[in-house]
Amino acid sequence: MRNEKIDWSEVLGQATEYLCQYLQIDTTNPPGNEIMGARFLKEILEREGIAGTILESEPGRGNLIARLKGKGTKSPLLLLSHIDVVPAEAEQWMYPPFSGKVVGDEIWGRGAIDCKSLGISEVMVLILLKRAGVELSRDVILAATADEEKGGTNGAAWLCKNRPDFEEIQTVINEGGGVGVPGKQKNIYFCQVAEKGICWIRIRLKGSPGHASLPRQDNCLLSLGRCLSRIGEFRARIQVPPVTTRFIEGFSEDEVLAPIFNRIIQNPDGADEVLEEIPDRGLKQLVGTMLRTTYVPTVVKGGEKTNVIPGECLCEVDCRLLPGETPEGVQKEVETILQDIPQCAIEVLDGSTASESSHRHEILQIFEQALQRHDPKAKLIPYISSGATDSRFFRKGKAAAFGFAPVLAEGDLSHYQDLFHGHNERISKQNLLFGIKVLYEVVRQYCR
Ligand SMILES: [Zn+2]
DSSP: OOOTTSOHHHHHHHHHHHHHHHHHSOOBTTTOOTHHHHHHHHHHHHHTTOOEEEEESSTTOEEEEEEEOOOSSSOOEEEEEEOOBOOOOGGGSSSOTTSOOEETTEEESTTTTTTHHHHHHHHHHHHHHHHHTOOOSSOEEEEEESOGGGTSTTTHHHHHHHOGGGGGOOEEEESSOOEEEOOSSOEEEEEEEEEOEEEEEEEEEEOOOEETTSOOTTOHHHHHHHHHHHHHHOOOOOOOOHHHHHHHHTTTTOTTHHHHHHHHHHOGGGHHHHHTTOSOHHHHHHHHHTTSOEEEEEEEEEOOOTTEEOSEEEEEEEEEEOTTOOHHHHHHHHHHHTTTSSSEEEEEEEEEOOEEOOTTOHHHHHHHHHHHHHOTTEEEEEEEESSOOTHHHHHHTTOEEEEOOOEEOSSOHHHHHTTTTSSSOEEEHHHHHHHHHHHHHHHHHHTO
16 A cells, blocks of 8 residues: 555644634534534535535534545445534533644544544545545445434434435444554554443332321332342343454453453353453453443432322333343343332333444454554454444444544553543544544555
8 A cells, every 4th residue: 555645744734723623613412513513524525626415304413425436346435423522511621622722742622532533534534535536446435423422313313214325335434443552562452343232221119108207118219229229239141242252362462461351251250350350440341341231220210308208219220231132131130130129110211232243344354454554563353332323323224334433542441431521532643643544544445
């Protein structure tokens, strides 16, 4: 691959400027107002001779699509990102979250990591391909969408439903992975190939209401307390799905982690104790979620007045499912855990199974080779994320979707994870350029 004609310092200068301006557009969802971001990206592309189309799912909810034509001998590749961001508590930030301020080597702002830097990187990749006049075997489609942070109804889900041309897409590169964790022998990069499913459960508890001066054992709040502690103490059985196995094997050269992970593989039932030995808090948490379905109480409601025993109360539980599990199965599990708690009714509010693409897909090798050209210590491993991204809408169809926004973390995984939806979100210029270089090579290679 020949990249010597590209002036990368000029590319970085331009990308930095674009990212700063993009971060200054407040696309906090709700309400989103993504149309402003969509127009901004469209103008950048049009200056380079790449036409863009803005589609509004609802007024203000803009989605941008642009396409570089290839020969059409292979199916199109989609470069996906979202325009909206989560709210920022401005008073907690060192610099205003919509300032797009450059401080030293870092670009600050809500969305710097999640996921406006990926949006700009993908725009730059399209521009570089166009400038170089690269011959492509497949079309490269760029989509910057609305509403990812609130479920995607007005963004990716809407596009998948309303754009017949999206049905041809067979490969998607999206957020949700690509981060590298520096290690002694290898820098391990995580590629998201699967997302856990969800099952949101509501538990209603009934008892006899009455005056609080007369204590009673069938007080529904006491049942609620029992219910919460049962769920809090419950640990679903440990499972080691094939992706988790591949993930764990990826650390075979790590002096500290390899022996820990070996013990998990040899005796999965003892995993909880062994996991405690993983020094990186973020990695410990990640591996834990890849080994079992989780059950987390999030909402309680009940009681209005200090002197009244309520007749009813409720709690809600957020369960995240490993591939192969179903919401019905999770509901049964909760029924079993709570079987001896009286007057307890369990309903499923929302549920979906995990979404998954093959961790043997040819593009993973291309990801790894592109990483290695810019980071000789790079090694790529697949992982299952506990949270959801827009990739799930594409996996429902025939597309394979991968979370791959390349950055090398400075420090451990927990440090990087804390930037997502956290205060003081920022990205280094070095990482911005790294992402553009790697993605550019990936697209060139995959679209040869
Ligand atoms: Zn995101």
